[in-house]
Amino acid sequence: MNELNIRELEAHELDEGARLLGRGMCNNPNNVEAFGRDRRDRESALAKMFLPLLRRTKTTGNVLGAFCKGKMVGIYAITAPGLCQLKSWEKLRFLPAIFLGNSLSTPVRILHWVDEWSRRDPSEPHWHLGPVAVDRDLQNQGIGRAMMVDFCTRMDNWDTPSYLETDKSENVRFYRKFGFTVIAESEILGVPNWFMSRRGFSP
Numbered sequence: 701m702n703e704l705n706i707r708e709l710e711a712h713e714l715d716e717g718a719r720l721l722g723r724g725m726c727n728n729p730n731n732v733e734a735f736g737r738d739r740r741d742r743e744s745a746l747a748k749m750f751l752p753l754l755r756r757t758k759t760t761g762n763v764l765g766a767f768c769k770g771k772m773v774g775i776y777a778i779t780a781p782g783l784c785q786l787k788s789w790e791k792l793r794f795l796p797a798i799f800l801g802n803s804l805s806t807p808v809r810i811l812h813w814v815d816e817w818s819r820r821d822p823s824e825p826h827w828h829l830g831p832v833a834v835d836r837d838l839q840n841q842g843i844g845r846a847m848m849v850d851f852c853t854r855m856d857n858w859d860t861p862s863y864l865e866t867d868k869s870e871n872v873r874f875y876r877k878f879g880f881t882v883i884a885e886s887e888i889l890g891v892p893n894w895f896m897s898r899r900g901f902s903p
Contacts, residue, residue, distance in 0.1 A: 722747035724833030733889035781825035
C-alpha cells in the first residue's frame with residue numbers, strides 16, 4: 701500500500717465513512733447474525749446504522765480516516781472518556797436505522813447485542829475504540845496496522861487507557877500486537893465476543 705494519510709474526517713465525509721464500514725465489517729460474525737445472510741443487504745443496513753454513530757462520535761470524540769491517493773481506504777472512531785454510553789434520548793436517533801428495511805427480528809437482536817456490550821463497558825475512564833474497518837478489497841495490506849499505530853500514538857501522548865470489543869478471533873491476535881489484553885469473553889447472538897483493554901484494566 702502506498703503512503704497513507706490519516707486525518708480526522710470532515711462532516712461531509714461521514715456518509716462515505718459509514719459506507720466503508722458497511723463494506724469492511726459486512727462479514728463480522730455479529731453482523732451476519734444480526735442482519736442476515738445476504739451480503740448486500742448487510743452492507744446497506746450497516747451503513748445506515750453506522751452513520752448516526754459516526755455523527756455522534758464526531759461530537760464526542762474523533763472519527764479518523766486513512767487515505768491513499770485521496771481515496772478513503774480505512775476508518776476508525778474513538779469516543780472520549782465518560783461518553784461511551786448513549787443517553788435515552790440519543791438512542792432514539794438510532795431507531796429508524798435499525799427498524800427501516802430490516803426484518804422484525806433484527807432490532808431485537810441488535811438491542812440485545814448493544815445491551816450486552818454496554819453493560820461490560822468499564823467504569824474507569826477510558827477512550828473507547830470502534831468501529832474500526834479497512835475497505836473490503838484492501839484488507840491485509842497494512843492499512844489497519846497504520847491506523848492502530850496512529851491510535852496508539854494518540855493514547856500514549858494522552859497517557860490514557862483504552863478499550864474495545866471484537867467478535868473476530870483474528871482481531872484478538874491483531875490487537876494484542878498493540879498492547880491490548882483480553883479482560884472478558886462472552887457469547888452474544890451465538891458468537892464469541894472478546895473485550896479488551898490497553899494500559900488499563902485487569903481481567
